[in-house]
Structures are given as structure tokens and as C-alpha cells.
Amino acid sequence: MYDVCKDIVDACDGDANGRIGIALTLPVYAPEHYSWQLAYESVFRAQAERYMALARERGLRFTQDGHRAGTLAFAHRELGLLNGTSFMSHSIDLTDDDIAACVETGASIVHNPSAIMSIVGRCPVPELIDAGVNVAIASDGAAPDRGYDMFRHMWQCMHYHRRHFRDPDVLPHGKVLEMVTIDAAKALSLDDRLGSLEAGKLxxxxxxxxxxxxxxxxxxxxxxxxxxxxxxxxxxxxxxxxxxxxxxxxxxxxxxxxxxxxxxxxxxxxxxxxxxxxxxxxxxxxxxxxx
Structure with a gap:
């Protein structure tokens, strides 16, 4: 898998006049949720070190899909996967240590309010924002029950968290619009080029x-x-x-x-x-x- 990733980076990163940027990824390691993973911690560490070395060498972003309680703190403390160019998806039922890891490293969170993961758990978006973490809204793909319509996901994000807190003032409309524009660009480390209407940006x-x-x-x-x-x-x-x-x-x-x-x-x-x-x-x- 590493060799395939490296070949894709060599062939595609920076293509289309710089508009294609490759992000590396690894599975989410969750030994606290799946006991069998304890036997593979040394393998996880070796993989993490290898992929992050490639990311640093080539200036690539890093992402993982499927974080939940405890896995962000583990990814940071044990594997060194979180930094300012990391964006981590779903991130449901986070612990205080998970949120602290994001604050410490500058990693962004990608919230998918329409995804199945947001049914089985909740990404604490208002709490993350209040702690200073950058949060973007995404779709989690076009299957099995959602599309790429970001307007739908903005609307669902607001209602999802307002219902949780029983508070219609949670997540103002302007902030939600930022979460699909400038905050999304920041999550991808592209906020110096995209995400807002400013002189010098694309x-x-x-x-x-x-x-x-x-x-x-x-x-x-x-x-x-x-x-x-x-x-x-x-x-x-x-x-x-x-x-x-x-x-x-x-x-x-x-x-x-x-x-x-x-x-x-x-x-x-x-x-x-x-x-x-x-x-x-x-x-x-x-x-x-x-x-």
C-alpha cells in the first residue's frame, strides 16, 4: 500500500497547475475499542512513522476517516499523526483528551452531519469551535443516503446540534457558511489561496x-x-x-x-x-x- 501511495504522489501531486494535492491516509487505530488491535501496536507505530516521514518530505496533508472517543488522543500521543496539516473525519463522542490533542497540534476536524457516523454518535462541533479547533463541514461521500450538496449539509449541521442542545442559537448561520468556505480551506491547508474573496487569492x-x-x-x-x-x-x-x-x-x-x-x-x-x-x-x- 505504501508503494502504491508513493507512486500516486509521484504521478499526481501538484498536477493540473497545482490544483491536485494528495493527502495520505491510514486506518484509524482504536485499540481501546477493538482489543485485537493491541497485538499490532508496534505495526501501527511503524506504519505511522513511515507515512508521516513521506508527508513531511513531500509537504503532503494527512487525513483519517472514522475517529471516535479516544482515537484522536491515541493518534497524537502514541503515533504522532496530528499536526497543522492533518484533518480528521467524523470524530464522534470525543473525550477531553481528544479535543486537547487537536488544540495542541492545530489539527482540523471534518464534520459529516449527514453521515451514518453522525447517527451512531455526535461530533462535538460547538465544543471544538469554542476550544479553538478548526472545524469544516463535509459530505462523507455520495452514498448510501446523501450527496455532495453542501447546502443540505449546512442546514443539517445546524439542526443536528441545535436539537442536541435544545438551543436554536447554536451555530449561527454565518459560522456554518464559514465552515464550508474559509474553514474548509484551512482544514486542507489552502486558506492562503482559497476560501474567501481576497486580493491575491484564486x-x-x-x-x-x-x-x-x-x-x-x-x-x-x-x-x-x-x-x-x-x-x-x-x-x-x-x-x-x-x-x-x-x-x-x-x-x-x-x-x-x-x-x-x-x-x-x-x-x-x-x-x-x-x-x-x-x-x-x-x-x-x-x-x-x-x-
């Missing part, structure tokens, strides 16, 4: 069309964007000063052709894997409170 911009029935009246635009907008309301996308989509039409590729290719690729994957049965609706889909 012109990475979207325009949101507020002139729609579900966005009316056109006042309080921050609230409109965080509460009512969705990905389909983005009418223009600019990357590095170049317009890629305008008036809802993608300028740089044939969108219809790509959608057809995606459909075909998905069908081929199901054919080759023999997993067509996973598309069948379960018998418990209707008229029940649980699957």
Missing part, C-alpha cells in the same frame, strides 16, 4: 440564484443560502478566474455524455461484481418503523 467563486420562489423574499441572503438554497440553485461556477458553468450550463465538458457514461459504468460494475441484488427493495421498505 478566484474560485459560485453564484447562487436567489430569484426563485423558494428563496423569496430576497433579503437576509446568508440565511437564504444556509437554510433554503440547494445545489441546483448554483448558476455560475468559476475556478481560478475561469468560468466553468454559466446560466446553469457546463461550458467545459458535454454534461449529457458524462451522465450517460456514468450510467454505463455503474451497470458494468454491477455486472462484473454480481451485486445487482443490492438494488432490490427490501421487504421491510414499506409500512414499518424499522428495516
Amino acid at each position: 478566484a474560485d467563486i459560485i453564484l447562487v440564484d436567489l430569484f426563485k420562489p423558494h428563496m423569496m423574499p430576497m433579503n437576509m441572503p446568508v440565511y437564504r443560502v444556509t437554510c433554503f438554497a440547494n445545489a441546483g440553485d448554483v448558476c455560475m461556477t468559476m475556478v481560478g478566474g475561469k468560468i466553468l458553468m454559466e446560466d446553469y450550463r457546463v461550458q467545459t465538458v458535454d454534461e449529457g455524455e458524462i451522465l450517460e457514461r456514468v450510467t454505463l459504468a455503474a451497470q458494468q460494475m454491477l455486472d462484473r461484481s454480481g451485486l445487482h441484488h443490492l438494488l432490490d427493495a427490501p421487504s421491510t421498505l414499506w409500512r414499518r418503523s424499522h428495516y
Whole structure:
């Protein structure tokens, strides 16, 4: 796995005029949750040392997916995986030691409010922010029950934590918008180039069309964007000063052709894997409170 990672770094890091940046990753080590991992602590330490040496040598970011109570503190104290270029995903049910490790190292937390991990536990986002930890919002991918619509995840983030504290003042709308822009850029160590409209930064911009029935009246635009907008309301996308989509039409590729290719690729994957049965609706889909 290390050799494959190194080959990908050699081939891709810094490609597309510097817009592709590779982040290394390792599994989350959780011996306090899984006793069998205790037998592999020496292996974990050797892996961690090797990967972090490569990250330092090449100036790469580091990430892990699936942190929970105790694992961040372990990753820091025992494995040395946390630093200012680390961003750690999910991070549910964190301990005080976990939060302290993030404060001490400057590591960022990536919160996925729509993900299954946020059902089985809670990422303490307001507590992390109050402690001075940088927190970004993400989607955790487009399966099995969510997409890449960051407007949805902003809205869900607010309601998720407000319900937990039974307090509608938790996570102001402006802060949530920061969590998908400048805070997200900081988590990726790109806040000197992206994430805000400032002289000297790349012109990475979207325009949101507020002139729609579900966005009316056109006042309080921050609230409109965080509460009512969705990905389909983005009418223009600019990357590095170049317009890629305008008036809802993608300028740089044939969108219809790509959608057809995606459909075909998905069908081929199901054919080759023999997993067509996973598309069948379960018998418990209707008229029940649980699957």
C-alpha cells in the first residue's frame, strides 16, 4: 500500500497547475475499542512513522476517516499523526483528551452531519469551535443516503446540534457558511489561496440564484443560502478566474455524455461484481418503523 501511495504522489501531486494535492491516509487505530488491535501496536507505530516521514518530505496533508472517543488522543500521543496539516473525519463522542490533542497540534476536524457516523454518535462541533479547533463541514461521500450538496449539509449541521442542545442559537448561520468556505480551506491547508474573496487569492467563486420562489423574499441572503438554497440553485461556477458553468450550463465538458457514461459504468460494475441484488427493495421498505 505504501508503494502504491508513493507512486500516486509521484504521478499526481501538484498536477493540473497545482490544483491536485494528495493527502495520505491510514486506518484509524482504536485499540481501546477493538482489543485485537493491541497485538499490532508496534505495526501501527511503524506504519505511522513511515507515512508521516513521506508527508513531511513531500509537504503532503494527512487525513483519517472514522475517529471516535479516544482515537484522536491515541493518534497524537502514541503515533504522532496530528499536526497543522492533518484533518480528521467524523470524530464522534470525543473525550477531553481528544479535543486537547487537536488544540495542541492545530489539527482540523471534518464534520459529516449527514453521515451514518453522525447517527451512531455526535461530533462535538460547538465544543471544538469554542476550544479553538478548526472545524469544516463535509459530505462523507455520495452514498448510501446523501450527496455532495453542501447546502443540505449546512442546514443539517445546524439542526443536528441545535436539537442536541435544545438551543436554536447554536451555530449561527454565518459560522456554518464559514465552515464550508474559509474553514474548509484551512482544514486542507489552502486558506492562503482559497476560501474567501481576497486580493491575491484564486478566484474560485459560485453564484447562487436567489430569484426563485423558494428563496423569496430576497433579503437576509446568508440565511437564504444556509437554510433554503440547494445545489441546483448554483448558476455560475468559476475556478481560478475561469468560468466553468454559466446560466446553469457546463461550458467545459458535454454534461449529457458524462451522465450517460456514468450510467454505463455503474451497470458494468454491477455486472462484473454480481451485486445487482443490492438494488432490490427490501421487504421491510414499506409500512414499518424499522428495516
